[in-house]
Amino acid sequence: MLFAVRMDVDIPRDLDPAVREETVAREKAYSQQLQRAGEWRHIWRVVGRYSNISVFDVSSNERLHDILWGLPLFPYMTIEVTPLAAHPSQA
Numbered sequence: 001m002l003f004a005v006r007m008d009v010d011i012p013r014d015l016d017p018a019v020r021e022e023t024v025a026r027e028k029a030y031s032q033q034l035q036r037a038g039e040w041r042h043i044w045r046v047v048g049r050y051s052n053i054s055v056f057d058v059s060s061n062e063r064l065h066d067i068l069w070g071l072p073l074f075p076y077m078t079i080e081v082t083p084l085a086a087h088p089s090q091a
């Protein structure tokens with residue numbers, strides 16, 4: 001099952017810089033592990049924003065929910081999920 005997911009990140013400016021750095025590092029490792037496993041297919045930066053648009057290929061809605069819930073930056077994100085279906089014009 002394919003999903004497009006937009007993540008808008010808003011880390012509070014007064015968050016301890018060490019906590020920020022450690023959380024962002026954990027987020028990167030978590031993301032790259034899922035990319036290597038094939039569930040996080042694409043990640044693209046949204047130009048000019050602290051946001052990304054990603055494509056996930058997962059077995060179920062529950063699996064995607066678990067992945068998103070587990071994001072270290074989840075408490076600082078607004079997330080929009082769009083389920084994808086094959087387009088009839090795809091060559």
Ligand SMILES: O=C(O)C[C@H]1C=CC(=O)O1
Nearest residue numbers: 009027028031050051052
């Ligand atoms: O930078 C971001 O867009 C937020 C987040 C999502 C994956 C990752 O490594 O960081």
